[in-house]
Amino acid sequence: MNNQAQRWFESAFRSLLGTPLAHWLETLPQQMRTFESQGKHGEFDKWCRMLEKLPQTTPSGVNFSDAVTIGEARDIDSYTEKQITGLLKQFMPWRKGPYSLHGIDIDTEWRSDFKWDRVVPHISDLADRLVLDVGCGSGYHMWRMLGSGARGVYGIDPTQLFMIQFQAIKHFAPDNNIHFLPLGIEQMQPLNAFDTVFSMGVLYHRKDPMAFLEQLKHQLRRGGELILETLVVDGDENTVLMPGERYAQMRNVWFLPSVDALTKWLERLGFVDISLADVNRTSLEEQRATEWMTSQSLQDFLNPEDLSLTIEGYPAPQRAVLIATRK
Ligand SMILES: Nc1ncnc2c1ncn2[C@@H]1O[C@H](C[S@+](CC[C@H]([NH3+])C(=O)[O-])CC(=O)[O-])[C@@H](O)[C@H]1O
Numbered sequence: 001m002n003n004q005a006q007r008w009f010e011s012a013f014r015s016l017l018g019t020p021l022a023h024w025l026e027t028l029p030q031q032m033r034t035f036e037s038q039g040k041h042g043e044f045d046k047w048c049r050m051l052e053k054l055p056q057t058t059p060s061g062v063n064f065s066d067a068v069t070i071g072e073a074r075d076i077d078s079y080t081e082k083q084i085t086g087l088l089k090q091f092m093p094w095r096k097g098p099y100s101l102h103g104i105d106i107d108t109e110w111r112s113d114f115k116w117d118r119v120v121p122h123i124s125d126l127a128d129r130l131v132l133d134v135g136c137g138s139g140y141h142m143w144r145m146l147g148s149g150a151r152g153v154y155g156i157d158p159t160q161l162f163m164i165q166f167q168a169i170k171h172f173a174p175d176n177n178i179h180f181l182p183l184g185i186e187q188m189q190p191l192n193a194f195d196t197v198f199s200m201g202v203l204y205h206r207k208d209p210m211a212f213l214e215q216l217k218h219q220l221r222r223g224g225e226l227i228l229e230t231l232v233v234d235g236d237e238n239t240v241l242m243p244g245e246r247y248a249q250m251r252n253v254w255f256l257p258s259v260d261a262l263t264k265w266l267e268r269l270g271f272v273d274i275s276l277a278d279v280n281r282t283s284l285e286e287q288r289a290t291e292w293m294t295s296q297s298l299q300d301f302l303n304p305e306d307l308s309l310t311i312e313g314y315p316a317p318q319r320a321v322l323i324a325t326r327k
Pocket of ligand 1: 096110112115134135136137138156157158159183184185186199200201202205
């Protein structure tokens with residue numbers, strides 16, 4: 001077994017002991033062994049070897065409450081700065097961020113901080129809560145959850161490169177109760193134990209959105225809070241858009257409900273206290289190509305003559321945040 005991955009997973013297992021999440025240990029160790037033995041593609045071990053080359057540093061401080069900032073430029077010399085930058089660039093494309101590591105600014109495709117700023121005023125205080133982030137990407141929001149006082153933060157995402165990016169950041173701030181598990185939501189046993197579950201930017205990727213919402217519900221304890229962010233369209237409770245093969249050039253997009261339709265879905269599944277926190281049209285400032293993600297981005301996915309439409313002629317991406325409670 002890859003030693004580094006073993007260490008990451010064992011640290012996650014240990015963190016579960018004595019918490020309401022302890023019964024996750026019934027399935028998780030076996031799933032991680034399976035991941036280790038067959039789930040990987042060729043690049044995984046190469047990425048792990050590169051991670052091992054990241055130098056040990058002593059950050060002068062961290063800030064996870066207003067940004068994800070670890071250390072300052074003056075903590076390292078210019079050779080180390082070049083070494084870290086070169087290694088981190090091997091893990092491109094960096095989509096979710098931004099991060100600042102010893103003054104190295106990883107300017108990601110998405111300004112994920114914009115989303116966090118829209119969400120955080122509307123949610124229950126995360127202080128002392130156990131939190132799950134479903135579809136966490138590189139983990140940007142997980143660090144912000146930690147910065148808001150969460151007792152433990154768990155992120156699941158099946159994309160291996162995102163786990164590597166997460167571990168690259170955690171390398172510089174290892175002593176934090178924040179863990180990435182390479183799982184899809186459909187692999188999760190019902191834990192019925194998290195105080196807060198976030199799922200941002202995932203629902204539209206799921207072929208069966210009702211099963212997905214039910215899976216999210218069964219990660220929450222009774223009285224726990226769901227924060228759901230997804231693409232929506234204008235319309236009444238009977239409006240749901242199923243695009244053709246592509247939506248804004250993305251292939252795996254299935255259902256874009258209206259806010260009212262989504263609210264009805266949550267009601268039918270037994271969620272209560274459902275509220276709309278925010279609706280926002282994604283701007284070209286929030287999603288764009290950068291030095292750390294050099295391929296096409298939102299600008300290329302919109303109709304150049306009418307930015308209110310995608311290149312396929314659908315309404316341009318508009319995202320809603322809904323908050324709901326498990327009864
Ligand atoms: N079955 C699945 N289970 C869990 N995660 C999945 C699954 N399928 C895909 N993903 C993951 O969901 C994330 C969606 S991105 C949102 C990131 C962050 N939350 C954000 O709000 O910025 C949005 C986008 O790229 O469209 C990706 O990281 C996938 O690997």
